[in-house]
Amino acid sequence: MTTLESAKVADAAPLLETTGLSRHFKVGGSIFSHQLLHAVDDVDLTINEREIVALVGESGSGKSTMARLLAQVYKPTTGEIRFQGKNLSELRGRKQQLKYRSDVPMVFQDPFASLNPVYKVSHGILRGMKLHRPDLESAEARHQELLRVVAAVGLNPPEEIVERYPYELSGGQRQRIGFAQALAYHPKLILADEPVSMLDVSIRIGLLNVMAKLRDEEGVSFLYITHDIASARYVSDRILVMYGGHVVEEGPTEAVLADPKHPYTQLLLSAVPDPRAPLEVTSEAAKAEPPAVIDPKPGCRFRARCPLAVDVCAHVTPTLRPLTPTHRAACHVTAPASENGRPPSTPTAVG
Amino acid sequence: MPTPTSTPTPPDPTAGGASAVAGTSTDEALLDVRDLRIVYDSPRGPVEACSGVNLTVRPGEFVGIVGESGCGKSTLLFGIAQLHTAPARIAGGQVLFEGADLVTMPQKELNDLRWRKLAVVMQSAMNALNPVRTIGDQFKDAILAHEKWSEQKIAERSAEVLRLVAIDPVHLRSFPHQLSGGMRQRAMIAMALLFTPDLIVMDEPTSALDVVAQRSLMVQIKELQQQLGFAVVFVTHDMSLVSHFSDRLLVMYAGQVVEFGPTRTVFDTPSHPYSRSLLEAFPSIRGPKVPLTGIPGDPPNLANPPAGCRFNPRCPQVRERCRTEAPELFDIAETSVVSRCLAHHPSDPLDLSEPPTPNPDADADAGLEVQS
């Protein structure tokens, strides 16, 4: 990102912002157990307008919990979520809740389970419009809008598609209906939780292209949650990498992937099978599994698998430190804190 | 450090592919599938899930079978292992394993063969483990089903195979839910290794794992293969996964083999338009970012496949002739690759000087056929 672009981004108010967001779950057999699973810990996430942000991580990283926190399925344990400047915990009443739900809808992973099998595919879209689009005042207006969103996600001819039942559509088509449902709300931000993982590879690209098109033509932002870093690169503008509930690296996608600073990001990249690239060395880190973060002590959660781990990693939890104005990583070794708080590698001229 | 080229070299790489496929297979073939047809008897009539599949596997070879949903790869695997049940049935062809035809083999002989010479690792193997019995007990069951070993021998062998997959033998006393996903998968592979079979067939064993665990498992499988010398038939939808590990690659579409040849050749220079489109549908993490298109349309309904070449409604290289003439699996000269495309017809190849005539309806999701 050029300095001019990063300045522009910094000026515009973010669409959605979380500060210190955490979500803990009680685990353990008995009712008296006090063990806490730290699914998400201290996450600062920013999503701007007209932007696709990818949240990448493996199972147990906390990315799905993040989606549910933003969709208000869970309440935060600590921290805040601010949408268009307003704190979500201050939403009062059904009307305000509904407004948020229409501004920030969610698309689900399983195209086979996300549509009610007994109704036509138009059902969910029309219900959504009834609840969230008071501007559409007649059934006719809603019908027109229905056809518009179905066409916008690439399903043609829309008049015919909306009359079908879910079992008459393929997985890719059903997933597009899922996007159409979200689009029907006139949303600002769509939360997409692994929207293409269950689709065939050749169909995935089509859906990812739809996302990019919606960003460009309808001005919708996306939070794209996935474990597939290659598709994250294809479609996203910025990327956040999560591990054990923490964000370990974030920044513009190309910058992060070209020069990953956190050892976990490096591990992820090396593990991605790329037919065009030669096989890389398997490290010991690949053999271990991500941890279940129950009652964690301070310290880096990746240290057990990290080839670069040093003493401080076991005692002090690393925080995200800037390597450039937009690229940050949480690692004592590769992104150490400097004395005056400025990243050690940035030139002192304005950034 | 394992690399893809250090597998035990098959006798003659260049001759193996073509002649094996044409049916005049060499004696060295461990598995020789000839013109296998598997049909599902549905109330609406027979649906051919596998149409005349030819496949050979040499001892110690790693063959990857790649395709998307509905291409018949899982059905093929079940058919090879003779694990299919009604309404699926083998409607023709042979599955020659070490010379003997598994299709006509009586159950008793098949059971003798199973696990000793031919083992199976299924998809979602984690759910195939009995949740109320320990790993050790399940290994014991598997052993006792085929051999009468002493308790001590059973325990020794069970510990040995667990060590092979880098699991501490103390886990013989663990229940499946106490192991992580990756470990359970490796335990299933260990179970397949109990009798050191000659061939292990695997159906998407890594699909439920994270990318790092997947990678680690693949490397493990490859190491074991080099150590113990067994052959592998690996079915997956993820072409890039097998790319570094398989010796030869078979691409399936709509129940047919559309390309089969040495992995590197198929990857670097795919011959069939479907293989080419499939490869291009993988976004890369290195190199420049390019816009991709995937493959428009959907896989065909096997109850009513398209006339002519089955890929023709979606093929970017389609010509008129493709809509009427169904191509066979042709040998491509100077290579050991076979391809089911009229462009590779030995005596009468497609005239590529004419421009392609893609289907005007083939936009994003047109492929669905409406049943009457």
Added chain:
Amino acid sequence: MKFASLVKNRKALAGLILFALTVLLAAFPGLFTSVHNPGEIGTYAPNLGPSTGHLLGTTSYGQDIYSQLVYGARQVLEIALIAGAFATVLAVLIGITAAYMGGIVDEALSLVTNVVLILPTFPLMIILAKYAGQSNEVMIVVLVATGWSYGANQMRAQALSLRNRDFLEAARVRGERRSYIILFEMLPTMTSLIVANFLGSALYSVLAASGLQFIGLGNTDQQSWGTMLYNAHSMEALQAGNALWIIAPGLAIALLSAAFALMNYAFDEIGNPALRPVRRKDLRRSRKAERLAAKAANPHAEKGARDADSDVYADAS
């Protein structure tokens, strides 16, 4: 879609026919018998054997057994269908609410369900019937009160498994009210189970009602199959040589119960395709089509080559 499958399934068809027959008997008894008051005592000579005038003979009271059977169908059917319906409604409401609300509501409702479930129903029914009187309405209330709990557990289990399905979460995230989700998103996907539950409850009601009537707790004035059994038994029909008096209503009860059970099979199989048997008829038809197609494609193929019937494993099911 559902009715077509109902008819195609042989078991269901048999059940449907039996059921339809009973409905006809109940609705238009006049079509089947010329006798208009089968309960009247002394109309005919007692304990006659079967003849053209009395298809099933007469009772010790001089009543025509056949016409009693015909008129009795109405009572049995009324009780079975009404009690079945109410029991199902109760089961659905309680089971689904418990599953969807979760937490303490679930705990409370499950407790109630399980207590009612383990109560010994027959003694309870006897006591209730004895104290509440012997009318049909009481019988229905008693049957519903004792019969809803099994279904409630089934509904709860099904609803629990559906609860986290994405389309329900999608509805939640969409902002739908809970009542809407339960009634319009969850319930419609459970119709097969609900109908099966209804059939099961109806079956239970037929047998339980007949049982209660047999021991004299039903409305003895009315003509019902259970009451016929009661009368026959008190008059020691078997000793009197009038076996038909007992056999006829007994068989009728059995057949109606079978009708419900057979229809229930169909709903099981409709709901769960894995249970559908692979019919030999389909197999043969499918293979025949294939042979003809192969012949058409290549009329000169060798006789011995790959006969489609020669594979070994097709019979496994």
